[in-house]
Amino acid sequence: MARRLEIALAVGIVSLMAAGASQAGDRAAELTALVREDCGSCHGMTLKGGLGAPLLPADLAEKDASSLAAIILDGVPGTPMPPWRGLVSEADARWIAEHLKQGFPQ
Amino acid sequence: MNRRAFLTAGVSVGLAGPAMAAGAGEACAPMRGTGDLGLIIERATGSVLIVDVGAHKTLSRIEGLGDLSHATAVFGPSERYAYVFGRDGGLTKVDMLACRIEKRVIQAGNAIGGAISDDGALIVASNYTPGGIKVFDANDLGELASVPAIGANGKPSKTVGLVDLPGRRFAYALYDADEIWIADFSAGMSPALTKFTNVGRLPYDANVTSDARHYLAGLFGEDGFAHVDLWADKPEVTRVVSGYNAGREKLPIYKMPHLEGWGQSGSTLVLPAAGQHEVLLLNLETMREEARIPAHSQPVFCVARPDGREVWINFAHPHNNTVQVLDVFTRKIVHTFQPGPAVLHLEFTPRGHEVWISVRDADRIDIYDVRTRTKKAEIAGVKPSGIFFTARAHRLGA
Incomplete structure (x- = not known):
């Protein structure tokens, strides 16, 4: 419970800073579940990779958050990575990218 | 409990x-x-x-x-x-x-x-x-x-x-x-x-x-x-x-289709399309495509009922609350229902x-x-x- 609250607070702050969007804690929980469960079907629930690339902080060190957010939104042509635009907003993508780089919440 | x-x-x-x-x-x-x-x-x-x-x-x-x-x-x-x-x-x-x-x-x-x-x-x-x-x-x-x-x-x-x-x-x-x-x-x-x-x-x-x-x-x-x-x-x-996919836009796939447990019905194999909201029927005797059946979304599993007459299909995110039943004999989707989320x-x-x-x-x-x-x-x-x-x-x- 405390962890959930901590995430919700962190999300609120980051989204205010990064995207200027007001993102409620509920959305953060939804995005966390989305990444773990649905992105996880290719990248692994622990994000150590599967058919898709690993997404742990060390794997993403060379990539900045904006380019990661762009990959999330527009996909990678020629690979199974689909564009998530329409399912996640730009603020969502930015939040996911930054949290992937930091170590994604459980 | x-x-x-x-x-x-x-x-x-x-x-x-x-x-x-x-x-x-x-x-x-x-x-x-x-x-x-x-x-x-x-x-x-x-x-x-x-x-x-x-x-x-x-x-x-x-x-x-x-x-x-x-x-x-x-x-x-x-x-x-x-x-x-x-x-x-x-x-x-x-x-x-x-x-x-x-x-x-x-x-x-x-x-x-x-x-x-x-x-x-x-x-x-x-x-x-x-x-x-x-x-x-x-x-x-x-x-x-x-x-x-x-x-x-x-x-x-x-x-x-x-x-x-x-x-x-x-x-x-x-x-x-x-x-x-x-x-x-x-x-x-x-x-x-x-x-x-x-x-x-x-x-x-x-x-x-x-x-x-x-x-x-x-x-x-x-x-x-x-x-x-x-x-x-x-x-x-x-x-x-x-x-x-020829002549059609390949739709985004939010979960890869799976062939495990696939739908074999007599000489017909029911396969998930990748990038179309369809299942594909393959005739195993001629190895030719028999039909394309429109489905609810991107199929993931197409699982045959053990007798083979029906194939039950689930779908990729974000339409994964739904299951459809294909009657392979009549080639019609005969039932669509929502068991719940994911x-x-x-x-x-x-x-x-x-x-x-x-x-x-x-x-x-x-x-x-x-x-x-x-x-x-x-x-x-x-x-x-x-x-x-x-x-x-x-x-x-x-």
């Missing part, structure tokens, strides 16, 4: 062994058959449920199986032991009668699934990191062979679509090398390898028909399937059901009177009467995914 109590009960079984009370507060009976047992993956908690299929009851929760996202299981011929392949490379032998882990090894860094030889002696794991297959003794999980998957392009590849074939043989596809290999262990643990190259771009999964004749790999990098007729004197690869897998009872459906985000497994298509029971499970009934022990393919 609330979840905490349930979990605690499960732990006590794992520690204390079969004589203790099991997860649902009942004994995991020491004297019983195994033909109506099942194993259900709880992907997020690294646990599995042992279920009594006939009684609609959980017998035990077994914990400590590691990362079970995308986990799968096969059964030994006695239907007593399940072999569970985890994402983290863990291979766990589970005693379904004693409700405990018999043996567990970490055999790779990142794995995708496995198979068991026709004689039940060899367990084979298919791996992503490092790519290739590994062979283990079904008794003690001792490693017997490791076959790297270096394609003609010189690169190590992830292996997908691993299936058993008669005569201690296994077929699989090399995702990064566009190849299909057959490894023959009949003469020993240095397998004779038959390699097919340029089978089509990015084979993502594969399966074999129940007569061990037709091996088909779904292609992600192009719209079609690579087919090998294993009954031919000199098998070769041909493309089948090609071009289904339907991940379906498993029919061996003769098809029930289908069990895992509803991940509702933390339950729903049990449907197949004839009336009505829900008759449910059991609780934490983020359930794959459902595996022991009758799989006696079926060829994945």
Whole structure:
């Protein structure tokens, strides 16, 4: 419970800073579940990779958050990575990218 | 019983062994058959449920199986032991009668699934990191062979679509090398390898028909399937059901289609399209496409009712709350329903009177009467995914 609250607070702050969007804690929980469960079907629930690339902080060190957010939104042509635009907003993508780089919440 | 109590009960079984009370507060009976047992993956908690299929009851929760996202299981011929392949490379032998882990090894860094030889002696794991297959003794999980998957392009590849074939043989596809290999262990643990190259771009999964004749790999990098007729004197690869995206936009795929448990109905095979909201009907006698049936969304599993007349289909995110029923005989979708959020897998009872459906985000497994298509029971499970009934022990393919 405390962890959930901590995430919700962190999300609120980051989204205010990064995207200027007001993102409620509920959305953060939804995005966390989305990444773990649905992105996880290719990248692994622990994000150590599967058919898709690993997404742990060390794997993403060379990539900045904006380019990661762009990959999330527009996909990678020629690979199974689909564009998530329409399912996640730009603020969502930015939040996911930054949290992937930091170590994604459980 | 609330979840905490349930979990605690499960732990006590794992520690204390079969004589203790099991997860649902009942004994995991020491004297019983195994033909109506099942194993259900709880992907997020690294646990599995042992279920009594006939009684609609959980017998035990077994914990400590590691990362079970995308986990799968096969059964030994006695239907007593399940072999569970985890994402983290863990291979766990589970005693379904004693409700405990018999043996567990970490055999790779990142794995995708496995198979068991026709004689039940060899367990084979298919791996992503490092790519290739590994062979283990079904008794003690001792490693017997490791076959790297270096394609003609010189690169190590992830292996997908691993299936058993008669005569201690296994077929699989090399995702990064566009190849299909057959490894023959009949003469020993240095397998004779038959390699097919340029089978089509990015084979993502594969399966074999129940007569061990037709091996088909779904292609992600192009719209079609690579087919090998294993009954031919000199098998070769041909493309089948090609071009289904031609002239149409390839739609985004938020979960890869799966060919495990695919829909074989007499001479018709029902396959998920990749990038179209359709299922594709392949005639196995002519190897020609018979029809394309519009479906609710991107199909994931197309699972045939055991008699073959119907194929039940689930779908990718974000439309994964729905299941559709295709009548293969009339080629019509005859039923569409919403079991709940995130339907991940379906498993029919061996003769098809029930289908069990895992509803991940509702933390339950729903049990449907197949004839009336009505829900008759449910059991609780934490983020359930794959459902595996022991009758799989006696079926060829994945």
